[in-house]
Amino acid sequence: xxxxxxxxxxxxxxxxxxxxxxxxxxxxxxxxxxxxxxxxxxxxxxxxxxxxxxxxxxxxxxxxxxxxxxxxxxxxxxxxxxxxxxxxxxxxxxxxxxxxxxxxxxxxxxxxxxxxxxxxxxxxxxxxxxxxxxxxxxxxxxxxxxxxxxxxxxxxxxxxxxxxxxxxxxxxxxxxxxxxxxxxxxxxxxxxxxxxxxxxxxxxxxxxxxxxxxxxxxxxxxxxxxxxxxxxxxxxxxxxxxxxxxxxxxxxxxxxxxxxxxxxxxxxxxxxxxxxxxxxxxxxxxxxxxxxxxxxxx
Numbered sequence: 001x002x003x004x005x006x007x008x009x010x011x012x013x014x015x016x017x018x019x020x021x022x023x024x025x026x027x028x029x030x031x032x033x034x035x036x037x038x039x040x041x042x043x044x045x046x047x048x049x050x051x052x053x054x055x056x057x058x059x060x061x062x063x064x065x066x067x068x069x070x071x072x073x074x075x076x077x078x079x080x081x082x083x084x085x086x087x088x089x090x091x092x093x094x095x096x097x098x099x100x101x102x103x104x105x106x107x108x109x110x111x112x113x114x115x116x117x118x119x120x121x122x123x124x125x126x127x128x129x130x131x132x133x134x135x136x137x138x139x140x141x142x143x144x145x146x147x148x149x150x151x152x153x154x155x156x157x158x159x160x161x162x163x164x165x166x167x168x169x170x171x172x173x174x175x176x177x178x179x180x181x182x183x184x185x186x187x188x189x190x191x192x193x194x195x196x197x198x199x200x201x202x203x204x205x206x207x208x209x210x211x212x213x214x215x216x217x218x219x220x221x222x223x224x225x226x227x228x229x230x231x232x233x234x235x236x237x238x239x240x241x242x243x244x245x246x247x248x249x250x251x252x253x254x255x256x257x258x259x260x261x262x263x264x265x266x267x268x269x270x271x272x273x274x275x276x277x278x279x280x281x282x283x284x285x286x287x288x289x290x291x292x293x294x295x296x297x298x
Contacts, residue, residue: 011073023183060088069096079119090134104262108269116258140200144175163227167264170210174270188280202272
């Protein structure tokens, strides 16, 4: 397969977008960011910016002409918009499409059935059809929860506030990766096209437990005044499914419950077994490096 030089990035802002943008630039790719026509966000001078209409196949196809690869970091609310992007990329002759995954293992049967991941599964199915009709290839990048972001906002553990939810007791091992490492993994995919073609790749910087992170948190901040709450994943799932029965379900009452289950629930594959770290150049953190990251958010 030919090499990649020109990369289009969709969703260059937000939590993950800047990390992937920086990694692509550092690796020497010619980068174009697709933005909404109403966007006022600015990018480095060596980044081309193309305003597009995400609801227009013609607009997207035109913007993607001449691009070798497309990387999407669209947020959860906009995942559906990737369906038109997939079609446009196929028409434009894009060689590799990396959809907005970067989290739980949506290849896992249990996760694939969760409503919160249905839009991602639909995009994967659209990509498979495009590979058959246009020759475009794809790679799904599974990373586990974002380690640094998860500590910063309290998704994994609130270090500064000294609190943590121990899902199912906090003993289940899960894979997790920082934003910069995810950027590096994307670069690794684009530099190893044949080995990553039409499949999911799995990376982790750490395989740890919530209890282990709690011990690090206590070491960093002191063991006094920590609030630890054991939370049942089954209870969270029951509440989420019950909320979805309502005429107007509240996303705040079900979205995160499903995501928590995909990471810490039994049988959901939160601990990746077959890693692509070596292929993609991802180094696992040692204990001191993991503690250093936790310390940043104390």
